Amino acid sequence: MTLDGKRVVIVEDNKGLRDGFELLINASGKHHVVNTHESAERALEALELDRPEIVLMDVNLPGMNGIKCTNEIKKIKPKTEILIITVFENSTLVFDALCAGASGYLTKNSSPLEILNAIDSAAFGGAPMSQHIARMVVDSFKKNNKTPLTVRETDILTLLSNGKSYATIADNLNISKETVKSHIKRIYEKLQVNSKEDAIEIAKKQKFI
Amino acid sequence: MTLDGKRVVIVEDNKGLRDGFELLINASGKHHVVNTHESAERALEALELDRPEIVLMDVNLPGMNGIKCTNEIKKIKPKTEILIITVFENSTLVFDALCAGASGYLTKNSSPLEILNAIDSAAFGGAPMSQHIARMVVDSFKKNNKTPLTVRETDILTLLSNGKSYATIADNLNISKETVKSHIKRIYEKLQVNSKEDAIEIAKKQKFI
């Protein structure tokens, strides 16, 4: 497969790393770094001139952080691919970054080759992630198999947790509203709660739903 | 990094592919195939004897499908790493597989090297995915930046969509219940709905929340 060179911008406050990434990418001959910035604010100011197709973004920056910056860039130029490169792999940070529109998430111990591959991958519509991050993301979907709830109860609690009323749930499942009530009573018993809110909170925490 | 050989089981109804995968893995010298099965039912029967550490699982199987089988294996042996290998990359299928506990999702056009790498990755706690699948998964987190809702309104609708009552939302945000009501009125106006259920449905569909 052929690969056009992409316009890359680097946002990283550490000068050593910034220069290192720039050298690495330019030396590869595939892509070219059009600019580098030491803060999110500077990167946003220069966005229209830089016209990056790919941005390597640090998270911990002086002033505006990299996640907020990702969000801002996506608002202005939604097609920009943003790769987070950071030492932190805190799960909240990872999911916040992805919600903000980041296309990938690499840790700074990635090898030069991995970083170049990640840029290629992003250029081709992939989502490069460090192994550990990828597992974190995939695991976030995984349901707990040790649920005390029956399939029917799980269905009903899931609908309830999506803001549906008893009537709507009954309608969706083609059963009577009274049946829904009965199931919910059992759910509350099993989870040892006595309100919708508590049931949802506990069930989500334990990934029953 | 060193790598212990893993016990691999293949579940695939196509004999050609099944034998091909087996040959590939055994020839690599890293891992060994302890058994292969042409159906989910057979694989489950043999689970205790096979004691697989990694399972390559097809989705389209005669009888029980690969996703249901993934769920069953995870119930009995939660530590088993299951890699889905299929021609289908329908998004519902991908997310169902991950919810069922699959650790990775590869498409059948993956090269032999990619498949071997995926097994290594799974053995090391990664989550191997084809580029396109990875992007699908990452994109599922992405919020729509073109929301008509303000930050405050988005916060409130998010809490509402998690089953919270006006009172709880007010409490969480340290504002009066009347303020919550005001915001919700504005949200309904903007989304042109007049109920919680409709607002949540529309907002979710458009990834405002």
Next chain:
DNA sequence: TACGTATCCCCCTAATTGGGGGATACGTTT
């Protein structure tokens, strides 16, 4: 100045929720 945003208040009614008490039917396990 006007607009959007965020905050708070009143009134009112209908719908919803949750707790209590049941019942029937079906399949599995003891």
Next chain:
DNA sequence: AAACGTATCCCCCAATTAGGGGGATACGTA
């Protein structure tokens, strides 16, 4: 055969909630 779990449906009742209507104040920005 009896007990259990599951799924289905019904009644009554009280408190809370949701939604619609009408406001107000304050702050910052266009």
